[in-house]
Amino acid sequence: MEYDALIWGKQVSSLSDVDPGYHDVMNEQEQGSGLRGSLKYTFVLDGAYLEIKLFERTWSIEESVHKDLTKNGVNIGTVWEPKNISTEIGVSLSLKY
Numbered sequence: 001m002e003y004d005a006l007i008w009g010k011q012v013s014s015l016s017d018v019d020p021g022y023h024d025v026m027n028e029q030e031q032g033s034g035l036r037g038s039l040k041y042t043f044v045l046d047g048a049y050l051e052i053k054l055f056e057r058t059w060s061i062e063e064s065v066h067k068d069l070t071k072n073g074v075n076i077g078t079v080w081e082p083k084n085i086s087t088e089i090g091v092s093l094s095l096k097y
Helices: none
Strands: 002-005 009-013 025-029 032-045 048-061 067-071 074-079 084-096
Touching: 025 067
Parallel strands: none
Antiparallel strands: 002 032, 009 025, 032 048, 048 084, 067 074
16 A cells, blocks of 8 residues: 655646647646555466556545636636546556566
8 A cells, every 4th residue: 555645736738739829827736645555466387477466546636726817818717627536447467587
């Protein structure tokens, strides 16, 4: 098991790629945490080792700092990254010899 703390992060939205009138926005993220866990089993095979690992990784990130959105230099609103939770579950296979 592992616990991860988000100290600081940023999300960059390249809105100018969609429309050159928009400016690119960078939202800072200041709070979040992650958990990781795995279970591993090793099989011995004629001088080699086959490892099968089940893993899970989860991040919970709080809402980002709000930023102004401008188009052609005029403020048209506010943008932010919403609070989100993401989970990744998988299987890893490795052969060591």
